[in-house]
Amino acid sequence: MLTSNRIKIFFTSSIALCVVIVYGYSFQKVHDYLDKLPSSERAEAFILSPAFLEIAAGEFKGLMADYLLLKGASFLGGRWETTDSDMAAIYTLFKQSLTLDPYFLQTCFLTQAFLAWRGNKAKEAIELLDISNNHRDWDWNPGFYIGFDYYYFLNENLMASKYLMEASKKPGATPLLAMLAARLSQKGGQTEAAIAFMKSMRFQTDEDLIKKQIDMRIKALEGVRIIEKGILRFKLKFNQSPKTIDDLLTAGVLSELPENPYKKPFLLEDGVIEF
Amino acid sequence: MTSPISFQKLNKSFSYGYFKRHLVLNNISLNVREGEVFGFLGPNGAGKSTAINVALGFITPDNGNVFINGISALLPESRKYVGYLPEHPNLYDQLSAMELLEFCGHASKISKKTIKERAILLLERLDLISFKHRPVRTYSKGMKQRLGLAMAIINDPPVLILDEPMSGLDPMGRSLVTNIILELKSNGKTIFFSSHILNDVEKLCDSIAIIHKGNILYNGRTSEFIGSTDTLESAFVSLINTTHAEDRP
Amino acid sequence: MNIIWLLSKITFKQGIRSKVLYGIVFLSFILFVSNLFITQLFSLEIEKVAIDVGFSILSLAGLSIVFFLGIGLLSKDIHQKNICMVICHPISRWQYVAGKFGGLSLFLVVAVAVLGAFSALSLWMGTASIGGIQALRNFSWLMLFATIFSKLLALLIILSVGFLFTVVTTSGYLTMLLTFVVYIIGNTLDTIIKILVKGEFVQADIIFIKGLKCVSWIFPNLTAFDLKIHLAYGLPYAFSNLLWLCTYGITYIFLLLFATTAVLHKKDLC
Numbered sequence: 001m002l003t004s005n006r007i008k009i010f011f012t013s014s015i016a017l018c019v020v021i022v023y024g025y026s027f028q029k030v031h032d033y034l035d036k037l038p039s040s041e042r043a044e045a046f047i048l049s050p051a052f053l054e055i056a057a058g059e060f061k062g063l064m065a066d067y068l069l070l071k072g073a074s075f076l077g078g079r080w081e082t083t084d085s086d087m088a089a090i091y092t093l094f095k096q097s098l099t100l101d102p103y104f105l106q107t108c109f110l111t112q113a114f115l116a117w118r119g120n121k122a123k124e125a126i127e128l129l130d131i132s133n134n135h136r137d138w139d140w141n142p143g144f145y146i147g148f149d150y151y152y153f154l155n156e157n158l159m160a161s162k163y164l165m166e167a168s169k170k171p172g173a174t175p176l177l178a179m180l181a182a183r184l185s186q187k188g189g190q191t192e193a194a195i196a197f198m199k200s201m202r203f204q205t206d207e208d209l210i211k212k213q214i215d216m217r218i219k220a221l222e223g224v225r226i227i228e229k230g231i232l233r234f235k236l237k238f239n240q241s242p243k244t245i246d247d248l249l250t251a252g253v254l255s256e257l258p259e260n261p262y263k264k265p266f267l268l269e270d271g272v273i274e275f
Numbered sequence: 276m277t278s279p280i281s282f283q284k285l286n287k288s289f290s291y292g293y294f295k296r297h298l299v300l301n302n303i304s305l306n307v308r309e310g311e312v313f314g315f316l317g318p319n320g321a322g323k324s325t326a327i328n329v330a331l332g333f334i335t336p337d338n339g340n341v342f343i344n345g346i347s348a349l350l351p352e353s354r355k356y357v358g359y360l361p362e363h364p365n366l367y368d369q370l371s372a373m374e375l376l377e378f379c380g381h382a383s384k385i386s387k388k389t390i391k392e393r394a395i396l397l398l399e400r401l402d403l404i405s406f407k408h409r410p411v412r413t414y415s416k417g418m419k420q421r422l423g424l425a426m427a428i429i430n431d432p433p434v435l436i437l438d439e440p441m442s443g444l445d446p447m448g449r450s451l452v453t454n455i456i457l458e459l460k461s462n463g464k465t466i467f468f469s470s471h472i473l474n475d476v477e478k479l480c481d482s483i484a485i486i487h488k489g490n491i492l493y494n495g496r497t498s499e500f501i502g503s504t505d506t507l508e509s510a511f512v513s514l515i516n517t518t519h520a521e522d523r524p
Numbered sequence: 525m526n527i528i529w530l531l532s533k534i535t536f537k538q539g540i541r542s543k544v545l546y547g548i549v550f551l552s553f554i555l556f557v558s559n560l561f562i563t564q565l566f567s568l569e570i571e572k573v574a575i576d577v578g579f580s581i582l583s584l585a586g587l588s589i590v591f592f593l594g595i596g597l598l599s600k601d602i603h604q605k606n607i608c609m610v611i612c613h614p615i616s617r618w619q620y621v622a623g624k625f626g627g628l629s630l631f632l633v634v635a636v637a638v639l640g641a642f643s644a645l646s647l648w649m650g651t652a653s654i655g656g657i658q659a660l661r662n663f664s665w666l667m668l669f670a671t672i673f674s675k676l677l678a679l680l681i682i683l684s685v686g687f688l689f690t691v692v693t694t695s696g697y698l699t700m701l702l703t704f705v706v707y708i709i710g711n712t713l714d715t716i717i718k719i720l721v722k723g724e725f726v727q728a729d730i731i732f733i734k735g736l737k738c739v740s741w742i743f744p745n746l747t748a749f750d751l752k753i754h755l756a757y758g759l760p761y762a763f764s765n766l767l768w769l770c771t772y773g774i775t776y777i778f779l780l781l782f783a784t785t786a787v788l789h790k791k792d793l794c
Binding site for chain 2: 526527530534537538541542604605606608609610611612613614615616619790792793794
């Protein structure tokens with residue numbers, strides 16, 4: 001009687017042990033498979049129409065927006081290299097997020113950091129930022145980002161000026177914005193404005209990568225300012241514009257040329273200094 | 276004088292399928308006299324419960340009506356005078372016996388003090404006093420049946436309608452309920468109950484009515500019905516059998 | 525009136541004693557704690573995230589109370605004939621409906637108050653790093669209260685839909701299914717119509733849109749009761765809007781309860 005009971009207990013416990021072992025093994029297998037999946041390497045977005053998402057999310061729109069945003073942001077968290085398709089996916093995710101919650105400032109911020117800075121997709125960034133700008137009518141940040149993108153990435157100073165002017169009228173905007181807007185829209189004095197612009201952007205940023213890029217741009221702009229002052233003195237001295245930048249050196253207006261952080265010489269074309 | 280319970284030309288049919296109807300009560304008329312114990316007998320599916328459900332206003336008759344103390348059973352006021360014990364008391368099982376009795380008492384608009392006194396009295400009488408604060412879901416079937424009886428008589432109604440009050444009770448419970456019914460009768464209550472346990476009926480009832488396939492086969496004194504046969508049971512079986520024989524072509 | 529209060533009281537007691545409640549409380553507690561971690565994932569406007577998460581939990585818990593507890597209790601009454609125990613007293617059917625609804629709404633009021641306090645607490649803790657709940661743009665306690673209250677109204681509407689379906693159908697599962705469908709429709713119909721009218725993503729027939737607009741008179745517009753976004757971003761919300769919203773919700777509930785009573789009066793209970 002006693003032995004048969006023992007045998008029963010032995011059998012039951014060995015079966016239980018087997019099940020636990022098989023479970024552990026299969027768990028490992030499943031996770032191995034998931035880790036090997038190539039899709040985890042790249043950002044992915046379901047290509048759902050934003051309209052469908054908006055309907056499906058029901059009363060949980062806000063939560064869904066946060067999730068989509070987080071999904072896009074977490075992918076780029078620790079990665080330096082991104083492909084075009086990654087950026088396309090992130091654009092989709094952010095756009096879906098904005099459809100569900102067009103107000104969230106975090107979306108603006110991430111759009112600017114990821115799409116504009118990292119992905120070099122200024123046009124897409126502006127499209128998304130414009131949604132925020134229209135909804136956040138109390139906030140100058142989206143307009144400021146749009147203005148910046150027009151100026152920095154697209155070289156459209158007039159558009160930049162327009163957005164900055166709008167942004168400057170919103171509560172809490174720094175007085176600098178109005179000045180920037182004014183300067184960008186006129187020919188002269190643009191370099192000063194640009195430096196001020198870059199500096200205020202640097203103040204807004206806390207990502208090192210972006211800070212580095214901004215610092216480079218500021219350095220280049222400061223070089224441009226030195227050259228512009230040289231050209232001004234050259235004009236006073238010789239009553240004509242220099243043909244090339246090297247003319248400034250040979251004429252003794254500048255003792256040395258400023259360093260271009262982009263590792264190429266400054267060029268003078270049709271009176272505009274390029275770097 | 277109005278009869279405490281009076282069925283007047285009651286008709287009820289239920290639909291099944293899309294267009295078919297099944298006649299459950301066919302032109303039933305009964306009058307219960309005040310202070311008597313009235314047994315309502317019939318085989319399963321004869322229409323006993325349906326008749327009782329009409330009397331309590333749970334279902335609406337197609338034709339005719341039931342009057343309780345002269346008030347139409349369709350009006351809620353008619354149930355002021357009635358205590359009801361269903362065949363399977365479906366109680367709110369998260370609540371305790373005490374809470375259920377309090378609810379029933381308040382629903383019949385009797386004072387808080389009276390409810391408390393009567394509830395204790397009834398629970399003691401029905402052997403439930405030590406469980407009075409336990410939720411009903413922990414009760415056995417017999418305990419639920421006894422609690423159901425307590426709930427039916429908490430407001431001391433002049434008329435009682437009991438649907439199979441003995442079903443599901445052990446011999447002890449049955450004798451307890453029998454005694455309570457006799458006690459109520461001696462207090463002058465009118466009791467109308469359906470049953471197919473004929474022993475109990477024979478012991479308790481002054482009058483009976485026998486219903487079969489929606490028709491009343493007999494309505495009168497119990498003693499007259501038994502007549503020359505030995506027991507109620509044999510009289511009942513032979514009556515039902517003769518009706519069956521007449522049914523056949 | 526006394527009878528209705530009596531019924532409400534025992535229904536409320538039933539709700540409190542129900543085991544489903546433990547599960548709901550446990551789940552909400554876990555979710556509220558998780559709110560504290562979720563907000564850490566964001567750096568800007570975390571108060572908005574805290575509101576999203578907190579109120580979503582409130583909705584979820586409220587919905588489970590309505591479906592599993594509210595409709596569950598009522599279905600047990602109607603479909604398993606517990607109602608006879610009530611109706612065998614001098615209680616009419618409209619009193620029964622009013623009492624049951626009263627008890628379940630009382631339960632929901634208490635539940636939403638507790639959950640609302642929890643979600644306000646998690647909001648307060650989640651936003652402690654940026655200066656607490658007051659750091660919200662245009663924050664007002666009135667708006668917080670209005671958001672919670674409108675959520676409560678939406679839940680009561682779903683409950684009354686459940687009441688109607690309970691007396692119309694013959695099983696609790698069917699009731700839950702149909703009520704859930706109405707909940708989904710109520711939350712999406714408004715958005716669907718807006719998208720169709722805008723015609724940006726989908727082109728639709730004008731007759732189809734007209735048809736949908738007619739349908740929207742029948743189904744409750746639950747989107748209107750979602751004030752989260754107004755609270756989170758301090759968007760303007762006129763007091764008169766709130767009053768109209770309450771009127772809309774309360775009259776809708778009354779109409780459904782009328783219909784429930786009418787059906788119940790015709791129904792054979794046993």
